[in-house]
Amino acid sequence: MSNKQTRLPRPVETERTPLKARKVSFSWEDTPLHWVPGDPFATHTINVLHLLLPAGERWFVHVYKQVLPHIRDDRLREDVIGFIGQEAMHSQAHDEVLPHLKELGLDPTPYTAQVDWLFEKLLGDRTLPPGKARKWWLMERVAIIAAIEHYTAFLGNWVLNAQELDRRGADPTMLDLLRWHGAEEVEHRSVAFELFMHVDGSYRRRARTWATAFTALVFLWQRGARFFMENDPTLAAGRASFKDFYVSGKRGVLPSTPDMLKSIPRYLSRGYHPSQEGSTEQAVAYLASSPAATAASAAEKGTV
Numbered sequence: 001m002s003n004k005q006t007r008l009p010r011p012v013e014t015e016r017t018p019l020k021a022r023k024v025s026f027s028w029e030d031t032p033l034h035w036v037p038g039d040p041f042a043t044h045t046i047n048v049l050h051l052l053l054p055a056g057e058r059w060f061v062h063v064y065k066q067v068l069p070h071i072r073d074d075r076l077r078e079d080v081i082g083f084i085g086q087e088a089m090h091s092q093a094h095d096e097v098l099p100h101l102k103e104l105g106l107d108p109t110p111y112t113a114q115v116d117w118l119f120e121k122l123l124g125d126r127t128l129p130p131g132k133a134r135k136w137w138l139m140e141r142v143a144i145i146a147a148i149e150h151y152t153a154f155l156g157n158w159v160l161n162a163q164e165l166d167r168r169g170a171d172p173t174m175l176d177l178l179r180w181h182g183a184e185e186v187e188h189r190s191v192a193f194e195l196f197m198h199v200d201g202s203y204r205r206r207a208r209t210w211a212t213a214f215t216a217l218v219f220l221w222q223r224g225a226r227f228f229m230e231n232d233p234t235l236a237a238g239r240a241s242f243k244d245f246y247v248s249g250k251r252g253v254l255p256s257t258p259d260m261l262k263s264i265p266r267y268l269s270r271g272y273h274p275s276q277e278g279s280t281e282q283a284v285a286y287l288a289s290s291p292a293a294t295a296a297s298a299a300e301k302g303t304v
């Protein structure tokens with residue numbers, strides 16, 4: 001176990017939010033294929049989340065269950081357990097969008113089969129003997145998750161503030177799914193990084209796994225957007241390019257490319273701490289007003 005957490009930069013916010021999974025559910029029957037009206041490219045670029053997150057977040061949960069015995073801090077263990085509950089719910093909620101896309105003529109299975117292979121086989125447990133090799137692979141995956149969570153927090157913060165989507169009349173159910181998820185990503189944004197610093201914390205590993213995670217995310221995302229655009233039954237010659245992404249970012253319907261580039265040196269800075277990104281206050285305020293989260297909380301209290 002490393003003692004490198006003594007070098008961990010102090011979080012910006014000292015208030016700690018106990019993490020709990022909100023058992024949300026969404027009805028998709030009224031959500032149109034192009035839920036950002038008139039903008040299939042922005043719709044499908046965001047839809048890539050539904051392709052990657054079910055398998056990706058299931059994999060987070062799988063890895064974190066293995067790391068629990070390595071945690072020597074009760075508060076962090078509690079946070080990791082809360083994180084596991086939230087990610088399991090996120091995975092399920094995005095998975096439930098896929099049958100609706102299929103009904104609208106967009107069968108995601110050819111793509112999700114590849115994503116499942118990536119997370120279950122390539123990033124799976126592998127047949128490693130107990131000991132050093134197995135521990136190395138576990139730490140590598142914990143570091144990859146910390147890097148991915150830098151981007152889920154970035155995206156969560158973006159979608160909470162993406163008022164252009166409201167102005168364009170984006171589907172309220174999809175917006176609530178994205179903002180409920182985004183708010184919980186902001187809420188638990190420090191957990192993966194603090195866990196990595198607690199069990200390993202090596203800067204070389206942080207930088208190396210950031211490069212792996214970033215490259216994989218860019219590759220999977222552009223491929224997923226192209227997959228949706230090419231298979232959209234309403235588009236004669238649907239295409240997706242980096243220029244479209246850049247332009248949509250400038251218009252505010254997708255994250256901006258300069259903002260994404262600026263987030264890279266932040267993660268690689270030795271003074272980085274995820275609490276410097278986004279606002280817990282804003283995330284908690286959204287969760288207090290989210291239709292799905294408030295319905296889940298009322299159901300839990302037995303008031304509906």
Ligand SMILES: [Fe+2]
Nearest residue numbers: 057087090185
């Ligand atoms: Fe998530």
Ligand SMILES: [Fe+2]
Nearest residue numbers: 087149152185
């Ligand atoms: Fe997360």
